[in-house]
Amino acid sequence: MTATPIYGAPVLRVESGRENALVVADLHLGIESELAGRGVVLPSQVPRVKERLLELIERKRPKRLIFLGDVKHNVPIATWQEWRELPAFFEELTEFVRVEVVPGNHDGGLKGMVPSDVKIHGAGGILFGKSIGLVHGHAWPPPELMRAKLLVSAHSHPAVEFRDGLGARTVEPAWLRCKLNPSKLPKKLRGSAGNSVPKLLVMPAFSELVGGAAVNRAVPEELIGPIFRSGAAHIADAEVYLLDGTCLGEVRNLKNQR
Ligand SMILES: [Mn+2]
Numbered sequence: 001m002t003a004t005p006i007y008g009a010p011v012l013r014v015e016s017g018r019e020n021a022l023v024v025a026d027l028h029l030g031i032e033s034e035l036a037g038r039g040v041v042l043p044s045q046v047p048r049v050k051e052r053l054l055e056l057i058e059r060k061r062p063k064r065l066i067f068l069g070d071v072k073h074n075v076p077i078a079t080w081q082e083w084r085e086l087p088a089f090f091e092e093l094t095e096f097v098r099v100e101v102v103p104g105n106h107d108g109g110l111k112g113m114v115p116s117d118v119k120i121h122g123a124g125g126i127l128f129g130k131s132i133g134l135v136h137g138h139a140w141p142p143p144e145l146m147r148a149k150l151l152v153s154a155h156s157h158p159a160v161e162f163r164d165g166l167g168a169r170t171v172e173p174a175w176l177r178c179k180l181n182p183s184k185l186p187k188k189l190r191g192s193a194g195n196s197v198p199k200l201l202v203m204p205a206f207s208e209l210v211g212g213a214a215v216n217r218a219v220p221e222e223l224i225g226p227i228f229r230s231g232a233a234h235i236a237d238a239e240v241y242l243l244d245g246t247c248l249g250e251v252r253n254l255k256n257q258r
Contacts, residue, residue: 001131003150003201008243010173010204011056012152016129021100022060023134024053025068025154026205028106029089030082034073035209045209046085050092052206057096065097066128068154068203069104069136072113086113094118102126104136104155133198137225143192151180151198156223157205159212160240160248171212173204174248178238184231200233204243215240216254 001016012023027049032042057065072082090113093099100119103110111120124142125135133145137153145151159171180197182190205212213219215235219228227233236252248254 001129001149003132003152005175005241005243005245006056006060007245009052009056010206010243012201012203013060013062014128014132014134014152016132019064019129020062021064021066021128022056022062023066023068023152023203024206025136025203026070026104026157026207026210027067028070028073028205028207028210029086030079031073031207031209033079042209044085045207046089048208049206050089053093054096057093062097065093065099066134067099067101068134068152069102069138070106070154070205071101071104071110073106083113086110087115090114090118100126102134102136105138137202137227140186140189140226143188146185146189146193146198148198149196150201152201152203153225153227154203154205155225156202156219156228157210157213158202158219158240159204159214160242160254161214161217171214172242173212174215174243175204175241176200176202176215176235176238176251177241178202178233178235180227180232182232186230200227202238215251 003014005012014021094117102121102125103123125145128134131149133148133151135141135153137155158174158176160174162170178200180200182197213223238251240248
């Protein structure tokens with residue numbers, strides 16, 4: 001079993017036996033309509049996202065493409081833009097790869113927008129092979145996923161903020177790796193994990209528009225799922241990796257530049 005971030009991209013390649021997949025998360029398609037409401041008018045990001053995904057599929061030739069939640073942005077009412085663009089987006093991807101979705105908190109109504117050969121899993125998450133649990137991260141995973149060696153989640157859009165001497169600010173997407181503290185897990189999950197709890201890997205968002213939640217500042221409340229809220233994992237203890245593999249060490253040691 002392997003789980004390897006793709007160099008330079010917010011994409012995870014998972015392999016188990018003869019199964020392999022690319023995992024991407026937090027596309028938030030349709031977020032442009034919300035931004036337009038705030039005066040930022042952008043063209044649809046769907047063509048660009050599709051191009052990035054098709055390029056990855058051609059280069060990596062995965063058997064499966066798994067969306068780890070928040071494919072679309074708007075809740076609870078899908079905008080006209082989603083209804084217009086999402087069916088064709090999925091249709092085209094399914095010509096090249098088996099497409100699956102582990103729903104996130106923004107994916108209500110997605111089922112009616114995708115072709116029938118796109119597999120929509122339960123919101124709890126799935127086990128990939130025997131040892132990789134895939135969850136969006138807005139809710140606790142089901143107990144059976146605690147038997148995995150690695151739990152992959154999304155939802156928090158982790159990123160790191162850098163500031164130069166003149167105050168210019170850049171936010172870079174990042175991966176978080178952390179340990180789970182079994183004593184902070186709900187009883188049901190603790191029992192299922194037995195002696196060994198999985199390690200946690202949090203994926204950066206695939207969307208280039210969501211901005212990312214800078215872990216060396218403060219992660220917005222709505223992006224902190226129960227795993228972090230409960231203290232089962234601490235953002236401060238997480239190891240941070242940039243998309244090019246640079247390890248920045250633990251969040252607690254990053255300079256909190258305010
Ligand atoms: Mn989410």
